Amino acid sequence: MSYFSKIIIVTGAGKGIGRCIAKTYAAEGAKVIVAEKKESAGTRTAAEIKSAGHEALFVKCDVSKPEDIIQLVDITIEKYRQIDIVINNAGVSRWKSPYELSVDEWDEILNTNLRSMFLLSREAALHMKGRGGSIVNIASTRAFMSEPDTEAYAASKGGIVALTHALAASFAADNIQVNCISPGWIETGDYLKLRETDHKQHFAQRVGKPEDIARACLFLTAPENNFVSGINLTIDGGMTHKMIYEPD
Numbered sequence: 001m002s003y004f005s006k007i008i009i010v011t012g013a014g015k016g017i018g019r020c021i022a023k024t025y026a027a028e029g030a031k032v033i034v035a036e037k038k039e040s041a042g043t044r045t046a047a048e049i050k051s052a053g054h055e056a057l058f059v060k061c062d063v064s065k066p067e068d069i070i071q072l073v074d075i076t077i078e079k080y081r082q083i084d085i086v087i088n089n090a091g092v093s094r095w096k097s098p099y100e101l102s103v104d105e106w107d108e109i110l111n112t113n114l115r116s117m118f119l120l121s122r123e124a125a126l127h128m129k130g131r132g133g134s135i136v137n138i139a140s141t142r143a144f145m146s147e148p149d150t151e152a153y154a155a156s157k158g159g160i161v162a163l164t165h166a167l168a169a170s171f172a173a174d175n176i177q178v179n180c181i182s183p184g185w186i187e188t189g190d191y192l193k194l195r196e197t198d199h200k201q202h203f204a205q206r207v208g209k210p211e212d213i214a215r216a217c218l219f220l221t222a223p224e225n226n227f228v229s230g231i232n233l234t235i236d237g238g239m240t241h242k243m244i245y246e247p248d
Helices: 016-027 039-051 066-080 103-128 151-174 196-200 210-221
Strands: 007-011 031-036 055-060 085-088 133-138 176-183 232-235
Touching (some): 007 016, 016 039, 016 055, 016 210, 039 055, 133 151, 133 210, 151 176
Parallel strands (some): 007 085, 085 133
């Protein structure tokens, strides 16, 4: 698969999974728009890509603000005249009792994690029509399993899965594929500090890495894989299928 000269927007590209996705596409020859709320993180990612001899453009973007999303697309089109791929990765989390979670906190999470993906997908699709494109939404295994005090985050991630197949249906006539990925435990900190018991929770016998998600994005957005649309791809090392019993 080749991404030479493809124009790709990655949101939340300043750190973690988003940063890895942006750098992975750049290494494959794509021109990457690094969309990030925190300027220091976004400029760092863009600088790392450029120092490796690839092309990147940092655009400051708070995806919870519709005007920022419109500006992100406008800047991309002004610079490159097209959009080929969007990776909707940006998101926030907040663990708080449902008895205490405020309406503003609920809205912050849903607007950042879910509404933003609809808005950016729609704005980008307007420029993909007639030539095709691909959108990947990053959800979470939290869409299907929960811990206490995760209501807003779980709702946003579950919504992403549903939004994905709805958009896939709506954009199908325009040759735009929409898929999502639900990562499990993806370690974005010091991997060497993980314990053996952390790795043993997975069928794969290891905790995930950002590269696992980046490679999946490459697969889902490859033109030759355009028969794949509307799916949710769980990448969790088998963790969500592992039977767990409390010790006697």
